[in-house]
Amino acid sequence: MSDQGLFLTLEGIDGAGKSSHLDALEALFKAQGRTVVRTREPGGTPLAETLRGLVLEKPMDPLTESLLVFAARRDHIAQVIGPALARGDVVLCDRFTDATFAYQGAGRGFDNAVLSTLEQWVQGQAGGTKLLQPRITLWFDLAPEIAAQRLAGARVPDKFEAQPVEFFRRVAQGYADRASADAQRFVRIDASQTRDQVWLQIESALRARGVLAGGRAG
Numbered sequence: 001m002s003d004q005g006l007f008l009t010l011e012g013i014d015g016a017g018k019s020s021h022l023d024a025l026e027a028l029f030k031a032q033g034r035t036v037v038r039t040r041e042p043g044g045t046p047l048a049e050t051l052r053g054l055v056l057e058k059p060m061d062p063l064t065e066s067l068l069v070f071a072a073r074r075d076h077i078a079q080v081i082g083p084a085l086a087r088g089d090v091v092l093c094d095r096f097t098d099a100t101f102a103y104q105g106a107g108r109g110f111d112n113a114v115l116s117t118l119e120q121w122v123q124g125q126a127g128g129t130k131l132l133q134p135r136i137t138l139w140f141d142l143a144p145e146i147a148a149q150r151l152a153g154a155r156v157p158d159k160f161e162a163q164p165v166e167f168f169r170r171v172a173q174g175y176a177d178r179a180s181a182d183a184q185r186f187v188r189i190d191a192s193q194t195r196d197q198v199w200l201q202i203e204s205a206l207r208a209r210g211v212l213a214g215g216r217a218g
């Protein structure tokens with residue numbers, strides 16, 4: 001089901017600046033004649049949004065947290081992502097499984113082997129060994145100290161945003177590890193630059209990957 005559409009995710013520590021570019025990304029693909037499904041994790045369906053509220057607000061152990069984000073993801077894939085990709089749409093998703101490896105794995109110190117098993121259960125596709133994965137992941141790489149400065153006063157912190165900078169150092173390392181393990185899928189964006197410069201990086205990376213030129217290249 002992932003072969004026809006384009007599954008694009010945005011990742012990075014809180015405050016890295018991902019959300020600031022979602023409108024422009026949606027407009028860019030729409031200008032190419034694509035139908036865009038814009039969504040987020042945890043979330044994207046009524047059930048998954050309910051689970052999001054729990055994950056972002058309630059204290060819980062890392063296994064519970066991991067089970068809830070993967071339960072939300074399962075519903076999201078079944079209801080939204082899978083059907084959209086099968087239609088040939090662009091799925092623009094604010095976070096996906098890399099966030100689980102970065103936050104629950106590296107940040108909380110939870111067992112990556114258990115996360116990989118859950119990933120296989122949730123993202124396994126009928127009749128094959130291939131997992132549903134994003135085609136391209138835009139990784140907004142920013143020093144945790146700068147992200148914290150950007151977030152200070154910008155919004156009321158949720159459970160994760162209230163974590164100390166050491167937590168985000170581990171999360172950032174988790175993203176760096178994921179990126180080096182799958183260099184083909186990840187595009188590193190230097191998120192320390194100005195908003196305009198960040199946008200230019202995004203646009204040129206998408207052009208270089210051939211997903212902008214000539215309509216349905218993705």
Ligand SMILES: Nc1ncnc2c1ncn2[C@@H]1O[C@H](COP(=O)(O)OP(=O)(O)O)[C@@H](O)[C@H]1O
Nearest residue numbers: 014015016017018019020150151154193194195
């Ligand atoms: N390139 C940038 N330079 C400076 N501040 C930025 C930049 N991009 C975003 N911001 C600001 O940083 C804060 C976090 O940005 P946001 O897009 O919400 O991050 P995220 O979605 O990654 O948590 C917001 O106040 C936003 O206006």
Ligand SMILES: Cc1cn([C@H]2C[C@H](O)[C@@H](COP(=O)(O)OP(=O)(O)O)O2)c(=O)[nH]c1=O
Nearest residue numbers: 014041042069095096099100103104160161
């Ligand atoms: C998808 C996902 C997100 N998260 C965390 C990362 C973020 O701190 C939070 C929600 O992400 P996000 O939507 O980026 O938050 P905001 O709307 O406040 O910018 O959930 C996990 O811990 N595990 C996951 O699997």
